[in-house]
Amino acid sequence: MAGRRRTRVGTVLSDKPDKTITVGVSWLQRDRIYRKKRRRLTRLAAHDKDNIARTGDRVLVEESRPMSRRKRWRLVEVLDQADRADVEPESTPTGKGKAA
Numbered sequence: 001m002a003g004r005r006r007t008r009v010g011t012v013l014s015d016k017p018d019k020t021i022t023v024g025v026s027w028l029q030r031d032r033i034y035r036k037k038r039r040r041l042t043r044l045a046a047h048d049k050d051n052i053a054r055t056g057d058r059v060l061v062e063e064s065r066p067m068s069r070r071k072r073w074r075l076v077e078v079l080d081q082a083d084r085a086d087v088e089p090e091s092t093p094t095g096k097g098k099a100a
Helices: none
Strands: 007-014 019-032 037-045 058-063 074-081
Touching: 007 037, 007 074, 019 058, 037 058
Parallel strands: 037 074
Antiparallel strands: 007 019, 007 058, 019 037, 058 074
């Protein structure tokens, strides 16, 4: 079927850059001699236009046109959200180091 774009399901490894996520897609590779399976990880840079995905989320990404030097994938949807704290950590008081 021509014209269908590839999709992959993976885990968000990083969400630090603006509108970009790094997705790890896991797959099995069989050893040529011993026929033992090895788990491999492919890292994909994906476009996240609304910055909705966070580290640890399971996401669906789809192949797209090149958006930058490394980004050739885009986020379609967040399948499962990772457990996150409900409250943001408090910032340290002004001054140096730890609070007394």
